Amino acid sequence: MPKKLLLKHLEVPGIQSLDVYRQQGGYENLKKALSMVPDAITEEVKKSGLRGRGGAGFPTGMKWSFLAKPPGVPRYLVCNADESEPGTFKDRYLMQRIPHLLLEGMIISSFALGANTSYIYIRGELMYVYHILQKAIDECYAAGLLGKNIMGSDYSLHLHVHCGAGAYICGEETALIESLEGKRGNPRIKPPFPAVKGLWGCPTVVNNVETIAAVVPIIEMGGDAYAAIGVGKSTGTKLISASGHINKPGVYEIELGVPVEEFIYSDEYCGGVRNGNKLKAVVAGGSSVPILPGDLILKTTKGEPRLMTYESLADGGFQSGTMLGSGGFIVMDETASIVKNLWNFTRFYHHESCGQCSPCREGTGWMEKILHKILDGHGEMKDIDLLWDIQSKIEGKTICPLGDAAAWPVASAIRHFRYEFEELIKSGGKVNRPAYATHAG
Amino acid sequence: MNVKKEIAFSPEALALVHKLLSRYPDGKQKSALLPILHLAQTEFDGWLSPEVMDYVACLLNIQPVEVYEVASFYSMFNLKPVGKCLIEVCRTGPCWLMGAEDVVKYIEKKLGIKDGQTTPDGMFTLKTVECLASCGTAPMMQIGETYHENLTPEKIDDILGNYEMLNERVTHWDKKHIKA
Ligand SMILES: Cc1cc2nc3c(=O)[nH]c(=O)nc-3n(C[C@H](O)[C@H](O)[C@H](O)COP(=O)(O)O)c2cc1C
Ligand code: FES
Numbered sequence: 001m002p003k004k005l006l007l008k009h010l011e012v013p014g015i016q017s018l019d020v021y022r023q024q025g026g027y028e029n030l031k032k033a034l035s036m037v038p039d040a041i042t043e044e045v046k047k048s049g050l051r052g053r054g055g056a057g058f059p060t061g062m063k064w065s066f067l068a069k070p071p072g073v074p075r076y077l078v079c080n081a082d083e084s085e086p087g088t089f090k091d092r093y094l095m096q097r098i099p100h101l102l103l104e105g106m107i108i109s110s111f112a113l114g115a116n117t118s119y120i121y122i123r124g125e126l127m128y129v130y131h132i133l134q135k136a137i138d139e140c141y142a143a144g145l146l147g148k149n150i151m152g153s154d155y156s157l158h159l160h161v162h163c164g165a166g167a168y169i170c171g172e173e174t175a176l177i178e179s180l181e182g183k184r185g186n187p188r189i190k191p192p193f194p195a196v197k198g199l200w201g202c203p204t205v206v207n208n209v210e211t212i213a214a215v216v217p218i219i220e221m222g223g224d225a226y227a228a229i230g231v232g233k234s235t236g237t238k239l240i241s242a243s244g245h246i247n248k249p250g251v252y253e254i255e256l257g258v259p260v261e262e263f264i265y266s267d268e269y270c271g272g273v274r275n276g277n278k279l280k281a282v283v284a285g286g287s288s289v290p291i292l293p294g295d296l297i298l299k300t301t302k303g304e305p306r307l308m309t310y311e312s313l314a315d316g317g318f319q320s321g322t323m324l325g326s327g328g329f330i331v332m333d334e335t336a337s338i339v340k341n342l343w344n345f346t347r348f349y350h351h352e353s354c355g356q357c358s359p360c361r362e363g364t365g366w367m368e369k370i371l372h373k374i375l376d377g378h379g380e381m382k383d384i385d386l387l388w389d390i391q392s393k394i395e396g397k398t399i400c401p402l403g404d405a406a407a408w409p410v411a412s413a414i415r416h417f418r419y420e421f422e423e424l425i426k427s428g429g430k431v432n433r434p435a436y437a438t439h440a441g
Numbered sequence: 442m443n444v445k446k447e448i449a450f451s452p453e454a455l456a457l458v459h460k461l462l463s464r465y466p467d468g469k470q471k472s473a474l475l476p477i478l479h480l481a482q483t484e485f486d487g488w489l490s491p492e493v494m495d496y497v498a499c500l501l502n503i504q505p506v507e508v509y510e511v512a513s514f515y516s517m518f519n520l521k522p523v524g525k526c527l528i529e530v531c532r533t534g535p536c537w538l539m540g541a542e543d544v545v546k547y548i549e550k551k552l553g554i555k556d557g558q559t560t561p562d563g564m565f566t567l568k569t570v571e572c573l574a575s576c577g578t579a580p581m582m583q584i585g586e587t588y589h590e591n592l593t594p595e596k597i598d599d600i601l602g603n604y605e606m607l608n609e610r611v612t613h614w615d616k617k618h619i620k621a
Pocket of ligand 1: 051054055057058080172173400405
């Protein structure tokens with residue numbers, strides 16, 4: 001059995017409640033943490049090699065050590081529970097099933113950072129999870145796990161849950177901060193980084209739900225033991241949200257380093273492609289990462305089996321690789337139309353662009369229109385190059401990475417599936433679901 | 442004479458508003474704007490009229506425009522009246538792969554309305570929305586705070602039938618959470 005650190009108690013009846021969570025050893029790690037020096041906790045997190053689970057994979061311990069600590073200025077920890085990256089549903093799963101794991105992680109992390117007020121920003125659509133978290137927070141206050149002098153220590157913390165109202169961009173950390181201040185979710189120009197000037201101008205750390213939850217097992221087992229799980233710089237376990245044309249969609253906790261082939265085909269995980277169909281393509285880390293054809297997701301161009309790690313998925317750069325991202329693993333079988341799905345994603349980014357930067361605001365709309373034109377049967381061959389040109393002029397030219405997120409799916413679809421665009425254009429939009437074809441390059 | 446109904450939160454909602462306001466530091470009460478706008482939709486027929494937004498601005502002691510610009514940015518805020526039961530069907534990639542398009546078409550046909558429209562009796566509004574973090578149980582839709590997953594035509598019939606029978610307004614911030 002692979003190691004479970006986050007979902008260990010998933011099947012325990014009533015684990016949502018504080019009592020049952022404590023019977024399973026819950027909040028013992030908080031007790032342990034409160035007996036440590038705050039910086040020693042950051043040190044363990046550094047040793048663990050934990051990388052941000054929200055998508056960018058930035059080392060968490062390092063991020064924490066960047067937090068400015070001017071005297072007399074409050075510091076904040078904000079948990080990013082906006083989970084809006086298409087294909088990603090692990091944070092919702094975790095919060096809904098084991099809310100106290102997140103809360104325990106929040107209290108430990110807040111203590112490590114010296115924050116006395118922290119927030120969980122959850123997307124507004126997940127209002128039922130908001131109420132689950134609120135109930136869990138109320139339980140903690142009643143049990144002396146939140147508020148003044150937590151567990152008899154001299155540490156005090158107020159933890160609040162805050163709801164958004166429908167905007168993908170609010171997952172970007174500076175947009176999230178704006179939104180938490182009661183404004184439109186327009187990303188800020190960096191620097192200054194939130195670690196220096198974040199929420200209400202104060203030093204702030206923003207971390208993903210899964211990142212904060214992972215701090216609990218790190219305290220339990222120690223940073224070194226956590227780092228011993230996984231491969232190289234991809235340490236520990238990761239929640240993967242698996243969706244699309246597979247037999248067993250769902251959330252799986254994997255030890256980083258599982259071969260992609262095993263993840264797709266073994267009964268432990270996705271259980272294979274539905275109906276025994278052929279694997280056409282995978283978007284491995286949420287809609288924003290490059291799409292890869294079936295053969296390239298299973299093996300690198302060097303012929304090595306690809307692993308579920310940050311490094312292995314990125315092997316080959318954007319020419320032949322992709323990214324682990326948020327772990328939103330979307331599988332497409334031979335019946336899927338790459339162009340149609342690309343149109344869908346592009347429409348999404350156009351809809352979600354905050355509108356501050358012209359390349360993103362206008363470019364996403366142009367790409368959506370051109371893809372629509374191709375699907376409608378009015379495409380011309382030069383449209384493919386035009387699409388390429390537009391995406392290349394969005395990438396890297398915007399305040400936040402939403403522009404990149406919109407550009408990469410387009411670039412990778414053209415790179416790996418150009419023939420599918422061409423067939424659609426030649427046939428006047430008729431070949432919508434071309435038969436399976438292996439990667440040409 | 443056209444007598445305008447006075448806009449005011451119920452005492453229970455007002456108590457909750459004050460609780461929400463206390464979560465943010467002094468002088469940063471504007472932070473409570475999003476949660477309070479959700480409450481306003483629950484209290485005032487599922488949408489935010491200009492009068493409701495002005496009322497919220499007054500409560501928070503901010504300019505009305507600060508409320509308008511926020512309300513128009515976020516997709517969950519309805520700036521026009523909606524049916525008692527707002528059906529939000531996810532239309533994004535993973536759901537799309539699993540037949541979201543057919544779900545939308547099925548509901549459109551069943552209710553005789555298009556995406557964005559409301560049935561003449563004011564019961565249902567259909568709205569397509571973006572990924573709701575439920576892609577593993579696609580296709581799916583949200584009604585009020587409830588997620589309805591792994592949809593089939595039969596399931597949709599059952600679900601909508603139940604709401605029709607209930608004949609009550611459902612909102613994202615469910616009324617039951619305002620009481621205590
Ligand atoms: C457009 C956009 C959307 C994002 N959405 C999310 C999200 O829903 N959840 C999340 O944790 N991070 C999201 N991120 C990443 C955050 O900006 C940030 O890197 C992350 O919350 C940091 O936490 P971590 O280091 O623990 O991963 C998004 C980034 C961008 C550019
Ligand atoms: S795509 Fe529909 S819930 Fe994610």
